[in-house]
Amino acid sequence: MKRRRGLSPEPGCPRAWAAENRARAERWRAVWSAGHGETAAQEVRQQRAGFEQLLRRMRGLPAALPTLPLELTVLCNSLLFTVGASESAIKGEAEGIRQGLLRVLEACGACGQDLSTEELWQKVLQEVTVKELQAPLQHLRALQAAWWLAASRLGSVAGLFRLLSNTEDPGRAHCSMDENKLLSLLKAWQAPTEKASLPLVQSTRHLKEILCTTVAFLQGLQELEAGNFTTALSLLQEAAGGFCSKRVLAQIYTCLGCCAQRMGKPQTALQHLKRALQVDFQCLPALSHAAEVYHELGETDVELQALALLYEALEKNPPAAASCSPYFLIRIELLVHTPVLASLLCHRHPSEVKYLLAQRCLQEGRVADAVEHYLDFLALLQEGLQQQVPLNSSSALPRIPVVFLETASALEQAGRHEDAITVCEEVISRTTRLILRVFRVEEPECPSPGAGLTGGLLSQKKESLCCLAWRAAGYLHQGWAWAKMGKSKEAITQFSRCLGDLCRVQLCGFGVEPAEDPLPEVEVLQKIRFLSLTGRGMQFLELGRHKEALLDFQHGLQISPGDPTAASYLVQTLWKLNRKQEAAACWQKLSHSPPGEDGQQEGQRRPFPLYLVSCLKQTMFPHSESLARSIQDYLETTSQDPLS
Structure with a gap:
């Protein structure tokens, strides 16, 4: 019924x-x-x-x-x-x-x-x-x-x-x-x-405590994302004093550490991050952020120790979706899962940490350690573990050819020249088929989106530019490796191959002076061209082929006007060719240029790839007291004898 x-x-x-x-x-x-x-x-x-x-x-x-x-x-x-x-x-x-x-x-x-x-x-x-x-x-x-x-x-x-x-x-x-x-x-x-008579399985008073902690946590994250760090710090501290599990408390302290870091308070940041690890050592993002803070402070030893500890922890116990205790049916873990929190608590992949160790060692000149870490990383790639590495914007990993080139740079600096040549050959062989035969790159008329290469170049052409830079850098490193082994002819061959590759790119509209916002691909290509010309010129000098060396140094100065390294080698070459007046004029111009001017210009540009740093060091002109005295004597003589 x-x-x-x-x-x-x-x-x-x-x-x-x-x-x-x-x-x-x-x-x-x-x-x-x-x-x-x-x-x-x-x-x-x-x-x-x-x-x-x-x-x-x-x-x-x-x-x-x-x-x-x-x-x-x-x-x-x-x-x-x-x-x-x-x-x-x-x-x-x-x-x-x-x-x-x-x-x-x-x-x-x-x-x-x-x-x-x-x-x-x-x-x-x-x-x-x-x-x-x-x-x-x-x-x-x-x-x-x-x-x-x-x-x-x-x-x-x-x-x-x-x-x-x-x-x-x-x-x-x-x-x-x-x-x-x-x-x-x-x-x-x-x-x-x-x-x-009407019991609840989780009391409303308990839910109130969870809601209060959750709101403080969420609002703190919102303020942190908005850049209101003082307010964020206050709200996150409120959340840390609320009702939560050890896992959530460690996450809150990690966020406090990141907030203090962005406020420019590294020591306070470290205190919060250490507290996070004391509460829950499995909160590995805190260890990752601590390594970043030590990097900012310039404490390289502690930074590398933190990264090594992070790698060991990840290798032994890779992060997984941790199962929460079901005792508290509604928990803060279920209520706070915003994109900003996911970003702050992002777990590094072991391969990423291994690469960071290698990169930091190479940057700090710890060549032996860098070689060991790079080779370990390449071994991980060969085992097929690269498929587990996240290929997103937050990943610390660069493109794989870049890693190979950095490895070659480390091997080269460690004196393992033949190994460096082998690694570079891998880059050269794998990028050859990806490079266009000839293509034009036009300088943007204005920096607005959609102008020139910035907005209008097809992705295929962009990728081809990257591959060309990697292949040319491979030849460049092989050239230096042969040079270090005392084989100038082989070195000249590789430098020439590098320059031949770069001739495929027609730079249209790029003047002598750098553009207001030069394209990163073009900057790298131009720097590789300059380093190859300088390297080949140095080998020509070794073989006594001064005229050919002179041409390379002159072309290098056209690419990088005022560069003290190219100018110094030019002076030396002119002097050896007995063109003393031209050598003295160049030397005077070089001597009167403001100190550090070129360095300031370099500092204003984008940093060059790490794999080029060793080449930049090798092209530095060694100071020659005897050449300076000879030129000074010549100038004094000519000033006394105007007819000479």
Whole structure:
């Protein structure tokens, strides 16, 4: 027989439902107090199914005011176990909450099918004044806040609690904006005490503590992302003093460390990061950030120790999706998962850390260590582990040919010239088929997007430019390796191959002076061309082929006007060719150029790739006292004899 709306169910049903709700809650509390383990996780799944079944039975009858407090309590317990059983369940809207609000309105003779969830809450809180429903509605509202916080809808949560504060105390409706801040509203909220007859599996007071900590954490992250570091620091410190697990506390301290680092307070940052590791040593992002801070402080030894420790920890225990304890069904871990937090807590891949170790050793001139780390990294690639390396913008890894070239540079500096030649040959052979035969590169007329190469060059041409730079750099390093082995002819051959490759690019519109914002690919190609000309010129000098050396040094000065290295070699070559007047004029010009002028110009440009640094060092002109004295004597002689 069909029941009419508003009639109460049979008297036995509410008692049976209440008894089942109480029994399930007590059983969970017994399992909860017993400790962690698979038993608790299994219990969560069973309780979820049980409460969902009970709720369906209750909703099979028309909504009635006498049973609504029990129904809302069962709904809250069902939602709590839904979250505990599946961490993805906290995403999106909680349809169960919406259905619960509609049932409340139905029992009161109202409707709200066409209203949004926020509008439903407004209608329920303003129009439903039944005293027995106030506590269950507050329980349900705490869960709604958790769902919205998980979606970073802090404005919706603020509106919900502001609405409640106004209905509880109409005099608060005109309070200031400071008092209406979400964290203040949550702290001022009087969480209801649960009734023994309507037990919850996670108390509302406990949920309030979690909500307060979550809001402080989320707002701190928002302020950190916006660059409001002082406010972010205050909010994150508030979160650190709240109710959370060790895992979350370590994450908060890591964020505090990053905030202090961006404020220019490295020592404070290190204190927070060390605290994060003390709380939870598995919070490896804290160790990664600590290495960055040591790098900023110039404490290379400690930085390398931190990176080595990070690599060892990752290699032994690679980061995985850590399973949270199911004891607290709603946890901060489920509510705070914003992009900025994911970025701050990004786990490095072991290969990335190994590469960073190699790179930092090479930058600091620790050649032997750099070689060891680079070879270890290449071994990881050969084992096929490169497929596990994240190829995204946050990765510390450059393109693989760049790693090969840096390895060659390290081998070369370590005196392992034949190994360097072999590594470069790998780069040359693998990039050959990817280079266009001839292509034009035009200087942008203006730096606006879409001009010239910056916006209009096809990706194929960009990739071809990169491959050309890598292949040319491979020949360049081979040239220096042969030169270091005393084989000038072989070195000249490789330098010439490098220059021949670069002739494939026609630079149209690039003048002698560098562009206001030169393209990075063009800068690298021009620098490789300059280094090859200088290197080949030096080998021509070794062989006594002074005229050919002179041409290379002159071309080098055309590419890099005023470069002291090319100018010094030019002076030496002119002097050896007995063109003393020209040599003296160049020497005077070089001597009178402002010291450090070229270095300042270099500092204003983009830094050149690390694999070119060793070549830059090798082309530096050695200071020659004898040549300087000879030129000085010549100048004094010619000044005394104007006819000479």
